[in-house]
Amino acid sequence: xxxxQIVIGSDHGGFExxxxxxxxxxxxxxxxxxxxxxSKDSCDYPEIxxxxxxxxxxxxxxKGILICGTGxxxxxxxNKIKGIRAAHCTDTFSAKASRAHNNSNILCLGQxxxxxxxxxxxxxxxxxxxxxxxxxxxxxxKIE
Ligand code: RB5
Numbered sequence: 693x694x695x696x697q698i699v700i701g702s703d704h705g706g707f708e709x710x711x712x713x714x715x716x717x718x719x720x721x722x723x724x725x726x727x728x729x730x731s732k733d734s735c736d737y738p739e740i741x742x743x744x745x746x747x748x749x750x751x752x753x754x755k756g757i758l759i760c761g762t763g764x765x766x767x768x769x770x771n772k773i774k775g776i777r778a779a780h781c782t783d784t785f786s787a788k789a790s791r792a793h794n795n796s797n798i799l800c801l802g803q804x805x806x807x808x809x810x811x812x813x814x815x816x817x818x819x820x821x822x823x824x825x826x827x828x829x830x831x832x833x834k835i836e
Contacts, residue, residue, distance in 0.1 A: 698819075699744045699753035701727040702803075703737040706759025706766075709803045713757060713815055722819070725753060741769035745776045748797055756798040757815065763802035770798050777835070782806050784817040791821035793828045 698717060702710035707729060717724045727743050729735045737760045744756040756778075758766035763780040770778035778798035779790035782805065790796035799818045801811050823829075 695752055696723045696725045697754045698722055698724040699727060699747045699756045700724050700758075701729070701740040701744045701756070702759040703729055703740060703761075703765075704732050704734050705737075705761030706763075706801065706803045707732050709759045709801060709808065709811055712808060712812065713759070716812060716815060737765045738769040741766045741778075742773065744798065745770045745773035745778075749773060749775050754797075757801070758798055759801045759803055761802060761804040763800040763805070767798075767800040770800070775836070777832070779818075781814050781818065783810075784813055787814045787818040788821045791818060792824045793831075795823040795828070795832050 700710060700713060714724065714726060728740060741758055744758055747753040748756055758770060760766045767778045767780040770776050776798055777794055777796045778800050779794060779796035780800040781787040781790060801814065
């Protein structure tokens, strides 16, 4: 059993969605660690992405959610860490497929490009979707 289920982080461009998603995690009794940022002051997304990724790789957290302005910077940075499969999603189909087929362990969202209700639906879908294994495990193994 990991200490926490979800490590969540954002830069200033994703701060408001981070707070909204935390409200949802609390309402569902999903354990989480908020690794910042803690205000709308400008900060650097790679630092947050690396911190979240390392918590997952070190088995301190099961999965992660990262939000920046577009979701792109966070996904590029997180995917530099071996063992991280960060999925930048703008729709629920991709969110589900990223779990079922790619065993994504980080969800990346863009506060400036995805509406709030859609973003929350993406989070719910991603959290409730499972990896299918089988032929997909073979492919994921090839990534590693
Ligand atoms: C910050 O202005 C912005 O560049 C960042 O949030 C993100 O969109 C980067 O990919």
